[in-house]
Amino acid sequence: MSNERIDLTKDGLRKSIREHEERYHEPTIEDVETILSCLEGIGLLAELKRCYEEIDRLAHTERCYLRAIEIFDPKGKHDDLSYAIQQAFDE
Numbered sequence: 320m321s322n323e324r325i326d327l328t329k330d331g332l333r334k335s336i337r338e339h340e341e342r343y344h345e346p347t348i349e350d351v352e353t354i355l356s357c358l359e360g361i362g363l364l365a366e367l368k369r370c371y372e373e374i375d376r377l378a379h380t381e382r383c384y385l386r387a388i389e390i391f392d393p394k395g396k397h398d399d400l401s402y403a404i405q406q407a408f409d410e
Contacts, residue, residue, distance in 0.1 A: 327368055329355070383407045 325335065336354050340346035358364050387407035 324371060325367065327364060327371075332358070332364075 326332065332355055333351050336351045337346055340350060340354075384404070384407070387404040390406060
C-alpha cells in the first residue's frame with residue numbers, strides 16, 4: 320500500500336479508474352462514470368475525504384506539539400509548558 324493520497328477530484332478519480340480498468344479491458348466513458356457514481360453512492364469518497372481531513376488535523380496537532388516541546392526550556396524564558404504549547408498553537 321502506498322502512502323500517496325488518491326486524487327479525489329472528479330478528473331483525478333476518472334483518470335485513476337480508467338488506468339485501473341485499462342489493465343483488464345477498454346473502459347468506456349459510461350463504465351468510468353458508473354464506477355465513479357457507485358463510489359459516491361456508497362459514501363466511499365466522502366469517508367475518504369473525512370479520513371484525509373482527520374489525518375491533516377492530527378498532523379497539525381503533532382506539529383504544534385513538537386513545536387511546543389522545541390520552545391519549552393525550563394531554564395529559559397518559557398518555564399511553563401502550557402505557555403509553550405499555547406504559543407505553538409497560536410502560530
